[in-house]
Amino acid sequence: MSKPASSLIQKYNVPGPRYTSYPTVPYWQEELFSLQLWKETLKRSFDESNQSEGISLYIHLPFCESLCTFCGCHKRVTKRHEVEQPYIQAVMKEWDLYCQLLQDKPVIKEIHLGGGTPTFFSVQHLQQLIQGILSKAEIAAQHEFSFEGHPNNTSKEHLQALYDLGFRRVSYGVQDYNEKVQKAIHRIQPYENVQRVTEWAREIGYESISHDLVFGLPFQNLDDVLNTIDQTNRLMPDRLAFYSYAHVPWIKGNGQRGFKDGDVPKDELKRQCYEEGKKKLLAHGYHEIGMDHFALEKDGMYQSFQQGTLHRNFMGYTASKTQVMIGLGISSISDSWYSFAQNEKKLEDYYARLENNEIPVYRGHVLNTEDLMIRKHILNLMCTFTTSWWDAEMQFPEIDEVLMQLEEMQQDELIKIENWSVTILEKGKPFVRNICMAFDLHLKRKKPENRIFSMTI
Template structure:
């Protein structure tokens, strides 16, 4: 890839797990009552046909990983587990009362934090409590994030028996100096063990998360990490760019200096050369920053055009309703977004008052819904169209004009009623989506609030 293109398009921009992005939510006109109404509407429209998704945020970690941008609470006190499980089940009960009919659960994802911080017994209590008030949809997919250092055979077996068939392990990088800098020490043997156990038990999709652009990381480190990963043959991979946002995450990303972090041409080389090696190992590029083997469900959904993207990232199947349970979780009814209290004590207090613990959100207007579809199309299929009147919008000509230069640079092709992203343009998909982001263009941030796009 041309260095000049990297320099030209490497700007701060959203990752587009939603549209509008969280900094552009209209919080002033949002109310919890609006959220409840939109959720009930969406649930009634879609529960019997496609089911719902649940994202459950388990925020506790025993130590702080300095590369992490997630909402977490660092503690070694495991007595925090039981009160938290009870609170999440209380929140689920409040939602079930609101929804009325029995939810059909299509997806469950346990994220964090560190879900395997919790004991086997508490995870069983959580999932059994969730499923006691729901039915399981056909073709369901239950997944969780496992920390290679504390995921046990008992964790894997218990969740397998509860219907979980997907697990993702955070690997990041195997170089010891990089691991020390990000405070995430985990030998290859730990990852090998948990991957082997999951395969032996019958997990159908095992994923490893790799990160490029970490402090002190070299090209040799990235390529060695990918070779070691390939020796374990996970079914899918996330190959993420490290988001260096210390102005947001405070001391959590100050375990190293800014100049220790690879930037610009070097950082993009880490991705490009890493991608070449992944493709050589038989992985296929899926959407943005994801790769999968041909038998994996994510590859199959990408090929059939059913790949979806939400606050959990890419997912093999779409549900119109995604309910986020737990502190800081974000829910999506398609028509609106809602985020839970970020402070644990505030989250508990709202539940003690029998309140759904949402503290902010956004109701999508007609324009938002159109733009959201275009950005989802670009993120999931690398193209979008306005051939149907319902997908056209007044600012389309301005958006197309903004994309002309990208076409001249070979990043995309503008056709009569659609845009197709070229192979060379895939690394710049965030930039292309920004051309459609009307809210961002109308109110450009005065300070940097997003990570760099390249």
């Protein structure tokens, strides 16, 4: 007899990683990492894959004019726009240092501008940045350039200039349309602002427009979530991120202390917001893609999911995979497949390293053979909802222990285990993080001493 959803939520709602990487950042072996190792593994991976599949670039643009209290990103709040030009020059210098290291001309398959607020920057400075990046690279025949736009300050000029530079996807942070919720998270933006920038993008010719919606925000209830989805449906973005607010004030500090813990929806209400919201999205013609994402059939992410080419990295889900992802700007994380490397988080430290002509990496992790194998299992589960170990290259000594842990999830009808494989069932999709945790050997061997992850539900 299957258990009710409420009891499953109580059972599986535990702190857990979101698995934008494996190993997750708290388990990086920083003592075994060095800038020299990062350079060596990056060069190796670049030489293996640049000509065949190209590389991805994530560029972190950290400035915001005001603090959104739901945000977990690294940002610098300021209204002083004179910070733009020095930052653009620093990012371009970092890119130049990478180009000198790699020697061959990079073939860029993907660029994503994240933040912070990329549209904090003027049109002219964004043009200077992208033109500078592309002047030292080739553009892959099949490429995707995207950026995050704030509905309140994205201008038609922003959209047109980036479109002219090859950008065809834009995502807008919507979160929730209820004014009380917006005040709590310090993100006031009327529907009319979202409508305006969405229609501008469509008019200019953007091929994929995305809206980010968040459930579990302070003061938010089920009616708020359903109303936000109904209003979103009027604009019919091509894809949606519909994800859980990560309430981690012990990590993010005062930014997430603008409201009381008791103001945040808990357990069953939070899950109901997701389940009922998901039903409405499916009724509107969206398809569930991976974890927390939905797309219309015409969107590239849906097609990538259908073809089994969906990928997940520090940018989240992407419709195309590259072995190399270089992160530029403060706090950005790079991925050579064989290693991860994170940039300095403080702006002053980032600038100082670049002034010394150093790639501004301050920590990272080199993956061993076991890490690489478990990473493949977790990527499979996150991107295709199934993984297998019939191939000897995907087997590891602890597999029996993993299967014992998964057996209870099979009894709860979250997964199916058969023929040397695990498949996540429809009922199990909300628990994909928990299922991945069963494969996480670092987590098994050393439980965190302090709470470092958000709740899985």
